[in-house]
Amino acid sequence: MEKILGIAQVAIKESFRRKDPYVVIILAGLIIFGAGIFSRFGTEGLGKFVKDVGFTVTGLMSILICVIASARQLPTEIQNRTLYPLLAKPVSRIQVFLGKYIGVGVMATFVVLLFSAELYLLFWVLDIPVTIVFLQAVYLRIILMWIIAGLTLSLSVFLTQGANVTISMLLALAMQTFANTIITVRTEVDGWTLRFFDLLYWVLPHLELFDISKREVHGWPPAPAWVLLVLTVYGMGYALVFMSVGLHRFYKMNL
Amino acid sequence: MGMSTNETVITIDDLSVEYRTDFGKKITAVKGLNLNVEAGEVVGFIGPNGAGKSTTIKVLMGFQSASNGRATIYGKTPGNVEARRRIGFLPEVALYYPFLTARETLDMFAKLREIPRRDRKDVIDELLEKVGLAGRDKEPVRGFSKGMLQRVGIAQAIMGEPDLLILDEVTSGLDPVARYDVRRILLDFKSKGKTVFFSSHELSEVTMLCDRVIVIDGGKVITEDRIEKLLSSIRRIVFQVDNIQAPPKLPEGVYVHSVHNGVTMFTAEDEDACGRLTGMLQEMGKKVTESWEEAGSLEDFFVRTIGHKVT
Numbered sequence: 001m002e003k004i005l006g007i008a009q010v011a012i013k014e015s016f017r018r019k020d021p022y023v024v025i026i027l028a029g030l031i032i033f034g035a036g037i038f039s040r041f042g043t044e045g046l047g048k049f050v051k052d053v054g055f056t057v058t059g060l061m062s063i064l065i066c067v068i069a070s071a072r073q074l075p076t077e078i079q080n081r082t083l084y085p086l087l088a089k090p091v092s093r094i095q096v097f098l099g100k101y102i103g104v105g106v107m108a109t110f111v112v113l114l115f116s117a118e119l120y121l122l123f124w125v126l127d128i129p130v131t132i133v134f135l136q137a138v139y140l141r142i143i144l145m146w147i148i149a150g151l152t153l154s155l156s157v158f159l160t161q162g163a164n165v166t167i168s169m170l171l172a173l174a175m176q177t178f179a180n181t182i183i184t185v186r187t188e189v190d191g192w193t194l195r196f197f198d199l200l201y202w203v204l205p206h207l208e209l210f211d212i213s214k215r216e217v218h219g220w221p222p223a224p225a226w227v228l229l230v231l232t233v234y235g236m237g238y239a240l241v242f243m244s245v246g247l248h249r250f251y252k253m254n255l
Numbered sequence: 256m257g258m259s260t261n262e263t264v265i266t267i268d269d270l271s272v273e274y275r276t277d278f279g280k281k282i283t284a285v286k287g288l289n290l291n292v293e294a295g296e297v298v299g300f301i302g303p304n305g306a307g308k309s310t311t312i313k314v315l316m317g318f319q320s321a322s323n324g325r326a327t328i329y330g331k332t333p334g335n336v337e338a339r340r341r342i343g344f345l346p347e348v349a350l351y352y353p354f355l356t357a358r359e360t361l362d363m364f365a366k367l368r369e370i371p372r373r374d375r376k377d378v379i380d381e382l383l384e385k386v387g388l389a390g391r392d393k394e395p396v397r398g399f400s401k402g403m404l405q406r407v408g409i410a411q412a413i414m415g416e417p418d419l420l421i422l423d424e425v426t427s428g429l430d431p432v433a434r435y436d437v438r439r440i441l442l443d444f445k446s447k448g449k450t451v452f453f454s455s456h457e458l459s460e461v462t463m464l465c466d467r468v469i470v471i472d473g474g475k476v477i478t479e480d481r482i483e484k485l486l487s488s489i490r491r492i493v494f495q496v497d498n499i500q501a502p503p504k505l506p507e508g509v510y511v512h513s514v515h516n517g518v519t520m521f522t523a524e525d526e527d528a529c530g531r532l533t534g535m536l537q538e539m540g541k542k543v544t545e546s547w548e549e550a551g552s553l554e555d556f557f558v559r560t561i562g563h564k565v566t
Contacts, residue, residue, distance in 0.1 A: 006366035010352060017354040080350040085411055088316055088344030088421075089367035090336045254274070255318040 003091050004099040011103025012110075015069045021111050028061045029118055047128045048217050054122060055213035058115035059141065063172050066108040066145045070152035071164040073100045078255055087255070097247050101153055108145035112138060133216040136223055143235040144210035148172050150239035154246025157253060175207040205238040262329075264419050264450045265292035265315065269324035271474075272310050284310040286474035287324070292452050294418075297445050299461035299482075300454040301553075302471035303561055308454040309347060311471070312423050315452075316344055328419070340369070343417035345408045347424040353397030357388050357407050360396055364411040382410040387436055402433035409440060420444060422453035426460055438463060458553040462486070468553070472561055482553070489551030489559070492529055494521045494543045496536065506531035518544075524559065 015021060035053040074097075077083040086096060116138045123130050152168040159167060179201065186197045209231055212223055272285040285307040292298050302308050313319035314326050317334020331338035351360050358379060365375045383389045386406040396407060405425070412420060425441075426434045434457070441464055445451060455461050461468060462482060469479040478485075493512060496519050501511050505521075508528030512520035523529045536543065 003367050006363050010355065010363055013359075014352065014354050081346050082349055082351055084316070084318065084346040085344060085349055085351075085364070085408065086367065087318065087334075088339060088342060088346075088412075089364060090339045090369060091367050092336055252320075254320060255313070 007099025008103035015107040024061045051217045054119045067168045070104045070149045074156045075161045104149045105146045133222045137213045140210040147239045150242040154242045157249045262294040267326045271323035273322040297451040299465035299468045306471045307474040341418040343412035343420045345412040345422045358392040368415045386410045419450045462553045489556045491522045491551045495545040
């Protein structure tokens, strides 16, 4: 385990020493605090607007940082040949892959927590009430990051870094909206097409389930604990599927 | 781990490696290669660019799969974790992690090398001292020159006193001081009876370090023998001529050995080349002031074996 954590530690240090999380956090801060200025005018409903903008911006930025960090791990190691001395030690490719995954996952978790602290501070300054749903939303966003990290890290052994960032971003965003699209489309089709869309609906991961920020925005009640538990298992399952595919490829690939 | 004698450390049997380029062209990097390295040997693996040296090393390290044949290290398949416990490896050019310091880099490798936590600091201090990076250990690796990066590489390779060192172009691009230091470290390693298998274009280094040399070209072993035997098979005749400007094209088998203060030394590979050289000098109206026979170098052997093809 120490080997996996040693590799993870390098991925975490890399991300923070490159300073990209800080740049994005400052940028996101400017956007959401900019939105916060509107609430000073006392217009009804602007509290909701600030919450919505805050959650949306931090959500997108978290995904972006997670995708960029995950996409560069293995391709950069291969390009710079840092993987060679690493794999020459008594370390298996599985340990390297897991170490990279844990490193990116921890870094993305930290980024989500930083963003959440930033949001909480904004809401507190602007006297916008926050409920327990805020914490639930943060928790599920962290799970989402681990799924996206698994997806992007796995795609990184199939695609170039640039292509991976683009495709992973598109997939991460599309998978948050595809469920509604399929529900709309399936009312218009029948027969095999209908079955195909049903299959698609059940096979593809429903990342939209991991965004419950609208509950906080609109003041809806919190999600029951069992839902969070089921979503955690569901998320871990998909992360495991993505990781298995990537690991299988990484295990066999010529470096 | 101690070294055991009469143990075959590296075995390569009928190894072939093929791959396809981005344009779909099939390239055969290694063709039916056979070689063995015994425990305690220092073996130089030499050949022109594209000969298949790095590909062979990649197969040995488990980075590349073989298309045919097999390779083993300590009887285990390449990539086997047990075998890696006994190996130190230095790739041709590795940049390491630019955002880590030299100490952090070595600390990470120490974890992977299974050096106990309580010993790590001492091990790293000793290695930094050995490779001449003491005092520079807290600087990020990104600011390091190629020579300093190679020192970090050597430190991670020899960490934990491995039984076998595999080095790919270890002194390539290093300045004379760095090259001297690397040689000193390898000789120290050799003096402990450890096994070293290394590829290099620096033939003087190979001559100084190796017990045995394997010459590879076109993915196949061209020749292999003990270094002293190879060198004794190469003789050259040196001719000293004063105040001569060498013609643009020299006779076959004749080379300019050196030019100093108006004195030119020609070498001839064999008797026939001697005849051609003296003929040329007669035509030019020049006389040989002195001549003698001496042992050739590994470079002479290499050029005669591989030829002058552009790679």
